Amino acid sequence: MQIRIAFLFISLIILVAAITEPVTKVQLGEKLFHDPILSRDSTLSCASCHKPQFAFADTVAITPGIEGRIGRRNAPSIMNMAFRSNFFFDGRAATLRDQVHFPIEDPMEMDLEYSIAIERINNHPYYKDAFLKIYGEAPNADNIADAIASFEESLETSDTEFDAWMADKENTMTEAAIRGKDIFISDRAKCFDCHFGPDFTADEFRNIGLYDGISYKDAGRYEVTKNPADLGKFKVPGLRNVAITAPYMHDGSFKTLRDVIDYYSNPYEFVANPINIDTLLARPLNLSEQEKQDLEAFLLSLTDKRFIPKS
Structure with a gap:
């Protein structure tokens, strides 16, 4: 009986892991998008400003960054970006992958050096293994940006x-x-x-x-x-x-x-x-x-x- 219970328990762990662990770039990017690990004090994620229930926008004029810092611009929706170009209101990023590091490093937003973000993700056993499985290499500047951008590219809508x-x-x-x-x-x-x-x-x-x-x-x-x-x-x-x-x-x-x-x-x-x-x-x-x-x-x-x- 105890062996059977142990077997069922192990099976449940495997099942939960299969459901929650990312198996694609999109799923890995989604997990990173919602993880505050990308902010200096680990209090904000991308989803803190781009809320899924509001088409990945926000409901305040200017969303506060870490420590309540207030910038200048509204957080726009990031849906329907797969076939777009020139990102941010001023177009300073040419591609979705280029835009990933800007909010992470912006002192008024997440205020984390991108190199430190890469180090954090490499030191995280969950992420390191996921990147090795999906990309065949450890987390780096390019594949982190690719994972998050892949998730953003999946946010297309047409059911109106x-x-x-x-x-x-x-x-x-x-x-x-x-x-x-x-x-x-x-x-x-x-x-x-x-x-x-x-x-x-x-x-x-x-x-x-x-x-x-x-x-x-x-x-x-x-x-x-x-x-x-x-x-x-x-x-x-x-x-x-x-x-x-x-x-x-x-x-x-x-x-x-x-x-x-x-x-x-x-x-x-x-x-x-x-x-x-x-x-x-x-x-x-x-x-x-x-x-x-x-x-x-x-x-x-x-x-x-x-x-x-x-x-």
């Missing part, structure tokens, strides 16, 4: 009312959302000029007027290129799941989608003298109340169904 409507599976979009879609792609609103493609972004950099050198001092892309033409430009974000990734803009200054729509209707009501504003926004749209509601309905239709609460 809009996608179903486009595929003609069934007319799941509301009449308001369809009207909003028509406004979105119209020559008048020109939303689609910046937010186009499968993820509603061309990965371009635009200045939408949130830079005046006074109240709005973040120069964005200019800080990377030093090109005066890039003053106040930020990467155009994708719009999938945008309804659950508030607050908005690079600094999280707008709390709701309606705030964003009001801004685009007339940026000059928010920033009196924007510097280098995109010519697409030079003339206010002056949207009607109905048009604003319809646009918001369309943006809501871009939410993946896994994030919609069950009624």
Whole structure:
């Protein structure tokens, strides 16, 4: 009887290990993404700022780093990044793998030298064995970045009312959302000029007027290129799941989608003298109340169904 119990206990341990131990790059990357081992004081993980339940974004304007340090920029969603380029609002990382080390080393975020992060992971028996099994080598700068980026690349979504409507599976979009879609792609609103493609972004950099050198001092892309033409430009974000990734803009200054729509209707009501504003926004749209509601309905239709609460 004791032998049988011991056998069952050992079998259970093996089963649990098989379920929890990573067997692919994606699973290994997911485990690292949620592990605070990558922050200097082991209090923050990547998931601390990029919360899965909010499409891997956050719900505060600026997420505090270690010791409560406050940076300048909002934590954007990292979903639907597999086929994208130029990461962070200023585009300082060309690829997903390039971007991995930035938040780890940033003193306002995780504040850990990447070399020390590599050392920690090598000294961790669980991770060292996992990397040897999956990559055939010990953890290093390249395969750690590859594992985390592989997980990020797996976060693709397409199960939305809009996608179903486009595929003609069934007319799941509301009449308001369809009207909003028509406004979105119209020559008048020109939303689609910046937010186009499968993820509603061309990965371009635009200045939408949130830079005046006074109240709005973040120069964005200019800080990377030093090109005066890039003053106040930020990467155009994708719009999938945008309804659950508030607050908005690079600094999280707008709390709701309606705030964003009001801004685009007339940026000059928010920033009196924007510097280098995109010519697409030079003339206010002056949207009607109905048009604003319809646009918001369309943006809501871009939410993946896994994030919609069950009624």
